[in-house]
Amino acid sequence: MPCVTLCAVSSTDRDDGGAQEGGAPSPDALLPALDAEQLGVLRRVGREWGRVAGDPQAWRRALPVDPDLGRYPPASEIRPVRFGRFVPVATVGGQPPAVETAGEDTRTSRLGRVGSGVRRVLLGAPLRSTAIAHERMRKLVALPVLSADALSSVAYGPEAMLAVLVLAGTAGLRYSVPIAVTITFLMLAVGVSYRQTIRAYPHGGGSYIVATANLGRLPGLAAAAGLMTDYILTVAVSIASGMAAVTSAIPSLQRDIVPIGLAVIAVLLAGNLRGVRQAGALFAAPTYGFVIAVLVLVAVGLYDAGGRGFHPTATPRLTATEGVSVLLVLRAFASGSTAMTGIEAISNAVPVFQPTEWRNARTTLTWMVGLLIVLFAGTVALVHFDGIVPNPQETVLSQLAHRAFGSGVGYVFTQAATAAILLLAANTAYNDFPRVLYLLARDLQAPRIFLRLGDRLAFSNGIVLLSVAAAAIYAAFGGKTAPLIPLYAVGVFLAFTLSQTGMVVHWWRLRDRHWRKSLTFNAVGALLSAIVLITAAITKFTQGAWFAALIVGLFILVATRIRHHYDLVAEALALHPHAVEIPSRTITPPRSREGATPAGAPVPSPALRAPSGTGADAEGEETPEEIHPLLIVPIAALDLAGMRALAYAASLRQPVLALHISPSAFEAERFREYWNQWGDHLPLKIVLSPYRAIVAPLVNYIESLHRQRPDLTLTVILPEIVVRHRRHRLLHNRLAPRLRRALRPLPKIVVTTVPFHV
Structure with missing residues (x-):
């Protein structure tokens, strides 16, 4: 039984942050570092942003929420049970869900409900907000x-x-x-x-x-x-x-x-x-x-x-x-x-x-x-x-x-x-x-x-x-x-x-x-x-060893081609001075609206801020003035796709919050330094996920923002890689559909993508 380290996950967590076993390098290797040339480009792009984005503090004052929602507990605070594999881990919002299953199935078709029922009987209900216990023998x-x-x-x-x-x-x-x-x-x-x-x-x-x-x-x-x-x-x-x-x-x-x-x-x-x-x-x-x-x-x-x-x-x-x-x-x-x-x-x-x-x-x-x-x-x-x-x-x-x-x-x-x-x-x-x-x-x-x-x-x-x-x-x-x-x-x-x-x-x-x-x-x-x-x-060549040798050769060929594709994508995403999109006109954030809560201010009670009713009643805005938006941009790296998503979000002139999920304190400091080199033009929240999960902390953070301000319409803007050939689609994660499935039970949350074609 191999070692399995602590890894926070959720019912929708089919992400890139799986358990890391012994011998693997730091999880920071999953997130690319910028070289000196890229940092120089990032600083030049930041200066261009500075001419059109206005005062960074104005964007912070425009936030209708307090982005500081707490942290995940460190591994030292996790106490695995003796004979179980899963232990409770509080979410970033401070809610303490124990080992529990996902909510009601949202499939509406009869075939979908039948398929879901079969999966639950054979495989069990999906698990959420748990940790994998590190077993010592x-x-x-x-x-x-x-x-x-x-x-x-x-x-x-x-x-x-x-x-x-x-x-x-x-x-x-x-x-x-x-x-x-x-x-x-x-x-x-x-x-x-x-x-x-x-x-x-x-x-x-x-x-x-x-x-x-x-x-x-x-x-x-x-x-x-x-x-x-x-x-x-x-x-x-x-x-x-x-x-x-x-x-x-x-x-x-x-x-x-x-x-x-x-x-x-x-x-x-x-x-x-x-x-x-x-x-x-x-x-x-x-x-x-x-x-x-x-x-x-x-x-x-x-x-x-x-x-x-x-x-x-x-x-x-x-x-x-x-x-x-x-x-x-x-x-x-x-x-x-x-x-x-x-x-x-x-x-x-x-x-x-x-x-x-x-x-x-x-x-x-x-x-x-x-x-x-x-x-x-x-x-x-x-x-x-x-x-x-x-x-x-x-x-x-x-x-x-x-x-x-x-x-x-x-x-x-x-x-x-x-x-x-x-x-x-x-x-x-x-x-x-x-x-x-x-x-x-x-x-x-x-x-x-x-x-x-x-x-x-x-x-x-x-x-x-x-x-x-x-x-x-x-x-x-x-x-x-x-x-x-x-x-x-x-x-x-x-x-x-x-x-x-x-x-x-x-x-x-x-x-x-x-x-x-x-x-x-x-x-x-x-x-x-x-x-x-x-x-x-x-x-044993004629008895079947030739087949094993053939499989090894084909495997090396396929793996090499996969690496070649990922290298091409990385090259296409690398920052270039004339390729980064910047808002074409001066943009300013909106002033705090009546009833909105600036960042750092006390959050009003749900009775004062929430619209009456739930479900359809909670989504009953009929005029633009009744919609109070907050744009959330999950960003893993400051590359061309990420910068394009930030530019799109800022151009809408609504409150923007950039969100970065970091697998370690070192990577969090590194990304914060990159953000400062860019100019810190928009509010940034870094969630430290020491269990190396990506989707679960993202979902939990958005859910926590929704609980803080259920009257807001949260729009999650994701950079998305769009490949030219169909065979390459399997090589890229489909984050947006997974987020939609995870957030579907919550009202007033929109998930949209900003495509980047390679």
Whole structure:
């Protein structure tokens, strides 16, 4: 379970401010900084504004509201509940909504109401005004939660190796022990390498972050492609292996593995879209159950083997379909190495540990690698001593359990524990895959829709994409594990190789204390991972590795094109002296009207300021004189689009309030400095949102202004990017429709946009 930091969101919050995980840079990186040239242009534009905008204090006196509505509570004041994921966070207006659902559905069509009802039944009611609790785990809880993917691979890694060796008959099986010893050494080397990664990246260092920081953008994209391929196949392989464990115990279900597996993926999809995250102790049970089952199985099997002097049982007579060759041995090595999948999970999630985080993470990683080696080596040893060979009707682990326990309780427990941990391993991918997409979108290398949190505070778009891709692959391969393994190895070891190579560069640049030892460990891990990667790519190329390589190449191409588009948009939005729109005539703000409340003045009671009635009565103005407007301009950056929206708002000669949502105090000070460089011509309110959400604070602030002056007509003026090609629309957020849906229940609020064409 990866770390999830506090993040205020609302029922309509499908914004750019998702949770930021360990290893990601400051949230300030989401908002662009201005260079010296841009600042010079901004000052020149400000001087032009000064000639037409009049006295800035006059604009402040014209405000009919007090813009200072308070602040969000800092993270130190948030007290997560013990077993819940959501905790109350007061809004910026001071209202204390606990974890609550959105108001009545505003859809009027029958089809819309039916769709809304179905969504509520399946996914639950949308959550609003909440925070995601930052969960800290003890080592005994973090071990099973973060090790499920790696430890569960014992259920299919040894069998994948044997399935290749058996092609050479009995002669091929003799190589199982030497290959297993080599894989065990590889596990140890890579585990030690990731201990160095944790030391270098104490806030979390996944393959994408490490490769990008030390090797560059393209290697980082390749690592991300490998990770995402790994996560998709983790779901498909885990479900396929879990179904194999079930059908080994209940053979009658063999013909239905595809529909049952797809149904399991659908359940995982619905559960993750609901935002379900069980407490760590509940997630720990299946992993510990599997570890206990396999350890007991190994102990019983070795005891029986010791009773006969550790003499191997003769294997059944096998017909060789090909001879023993270097290529065959390398293929078996590459297949067996898939037992290492998920070994980097702990280095990704360092911040979820209790302090001292990096030290506890390194200890837990050592435990995980130790358990993985014991389980893997013990399973291969039992296969060797008991003469087990792969059987399409029954898994190797099931055969070993039958030998040790018969068909009694021990066998049933082993198969149930195996199915449970494989399902848990599949669910682990639902945490990590959307996170990688979030990091890519944050770096402008994936559509920004993957930054959004859904109704239930999960990265819904990434979850849906993962489910669709995994279901398609699972169905295409008939729910069988063996054909999926060749695709698996390429992505896994591509990420390993680039991550460890990036660490070599990191230590070479840093050269701190013990850097040579750390560099050596990571260099060995990188070399061994590269050997497995090359081996898998060559030996399994025709069996499906070509498809994984093709996916990686296409992913890099698409991500590069997406980044190119965002760079073009950024260039088009950059300030130019002759491109910024400035009001063409002298503009002055209106004088405070009778009944209006200047900024800083006491706010009259609702009985004195509100029109009678609500709903239609509250919107019953029939003449222009009855409308008292306030223009609100949400502005993220002082670029051409933002300046055009400000110019449009000021040209209407009505009270204007610029609103900036800042993710940190540093960014707030930076934006305030930019605003002062421009000339501070219009009133500005900066709302500090330490939970990195954008839409929720914006909605809450507007709602608070509405409660302060319900007699005002609030007009929200949004700068909007309008792209030339339809295919680029998915790359840009549609803020205006989301705001309209959020503010629709409130009367006298207008949302309009100022388009900027690129």
